[in-house]
Amino acid sequence: MQLVIAQSNFTVGAIQKNCQQILADIEKAPKDSILVFPELALTGYPPEDLLLRPDLYKRLNSALQLIAQASHHKAIVVGHPHQENGFTYNAASVYSDGQLLARYYKQALPNYGVFDEMRYFTAGANATTFNYQGKKIGLLICEDLWDDAPIAHYDAKNVDLIVSLNASPFNLEKQLERESLVKKRALNHAVSIVYVNQVCGQDELVFDGGSFAVNREGELVCRLRQCQEDYLTLNYANDFAPSRIESVADSEEAEIYQALVLATRDYVNKNGFKGAVLGLSGGIDSALTLAVAVDALGPERVQAVMMPFKYTAQMSVEDAKAQAQAMGIEFDIVSIEPMFDGFMQALEPMFAGSAKDTTEENLQARSRGVILMALSNKKGRIVLTTGNKSEMAVGYCTLYGDMAGGFAVIKDVPKTMVYKLANYRNTLGKVIPERVITRPPSAELAPDQVDQDSLPPYDDLDAILEAYVENDLSIADIVSLGYEEAVVRKVVRLVDINEYKRRQSAIGPKVTQRNFGKDRRYPITSGFGREH
Known part of the structure; x- marks a missing residue:
């Protein structure tokens, strides 16, 4: 038979x-x-x-x-x-x-x-x-x-x-x-x-x-x-x-990478998009997202846009351009300064007497979101967002800014795994500039800004997040693993208060034991976190 x-x-x-x-x-x-x-x-x-x-x-x-x-x-x-x-x-x-x-x-x-x-x-x-x-x-x-x-x-x-x-x-x-x-x-x-x-x-x-x-x-x-x-x-x-x-697959990185490629290809194709567009910042998250998109769809169907501002380092522009050329995609550089200045001019009467804060930072991200969504509408390409799981967990992202888009390729990929995946992709063909992988990560929304100014080191952050989000450990349990209580409390608080953001984020492929979405459905309005 x-x-x-x-x-x-x-x-x-x-x-x-x-x-x-x-x-x-x-x-x-x-x-x-x-x-x-x-x-x-x-x-x-x-x-x-x-x-x-x-x-x-x-x-x-x-x-x-x-x-x-x-x-x-x-x-x-x-x-x-x-x-x-x-x-x-x-x-x-x-x-x-x-x-x-x-x-x-x-x-x-x-x-x-x-x-x-x-x-x-x-x-x-x-x-x-x-x-x-x-x-x-x-x-x-x-x-x-x-x-x-x-x-x-x-x-x-x-x-x-x-x-x-x-x-x-x-x-x-x-x-x-x-x-x-x-x-x-x-x-x-x-x-x-x-x-x-x-x-x-x-x-x-x-x-x-x-x-x-x-x-x-x-x-x-x-x-x-x-x-x-x-x-x-x-x-x-x-x-x-x-x-x-x-x-x-011979490694975790190979397993996850091929899953991300399959997920991206099927989501874009089965929903009838002509291709994909994303913001390429010169940072590692967007670099990995671009690599997955090209491997999923082919270079002819992917567009990347570098949208610099006065806080954008020249090396970021150079690295974004280098990766775009290495991957053979359509690439544009569009400054957001005129748009940002226009928004600030319109808002100036209402902002009078207020000090600068994250509002101005978020406005930069939202200016970029407007550009990407306009390209999406005009060309029939889905916007791929580039935030990772660590950022989504603690709210290190901007609603209607870098969260604007239709599919979040690395939404369930912790930052430490992002680095591993970038290195893995370069073993298949070096397309991500080495400097993108080795330089300290930064949103570049303020002068000399780096992620670790406001977050614990990513090795610690990801371990705490895995314990709290995926394994449901309490603060006391996590502290007993050797982490400072003040750091744990800060991370847990950020996770709890940013559920409203995650609920409004684009969907992305599940690759860990427990993702934000189908796996983890928490109330937005909740007093549970206040009683830790």
């Missing part, structure tokens, strides 16, 4: 398009093979409140009829939402020779972190098998593998193998975590398992593919590519024969 893994990039809500892609994959599958697609392949994952629309299911039924008609001399395992008797299920259906062989309903519905499946689905309760080419095959869907009970239901059914449809999002080391779990399940239950994962960027989630199979001894027999569409045919007799095993 042959089993085909179709690791495809589907678009949420594009049922007709997704169906056509499925039909094309069916066409090229070998005769008498089983072809397996990811979880909710027809709608894409996660479809969110599209699942509440009655017309969604009319489109799904039409698509499923086409898939059934195409299933001659093949068995097709496809994931989709299904309604029955007033309930909605996360389903996997099996079609062969125009007939429905089996339909399985996901039993373990995740309702934590980025997952919200109990809002939409009813849990299934039964194991489901089908026979094909003399083999008995069981079905599972994603979270079912992480729960002990669903796979145990197959112990008494004497199945030859289990097929698991998945939409498992990326975070660091997730691929090894999946494989470790599935190897353990295969060995404990003496059954071969095929794990088919989705690959795409979907808003703030990244699905990294890496589909694989293990034999009943818990040995890896194949692994598909990460962050790319892939298609592989496996041979199965009494067990799987070894096949192609793609390597995993």
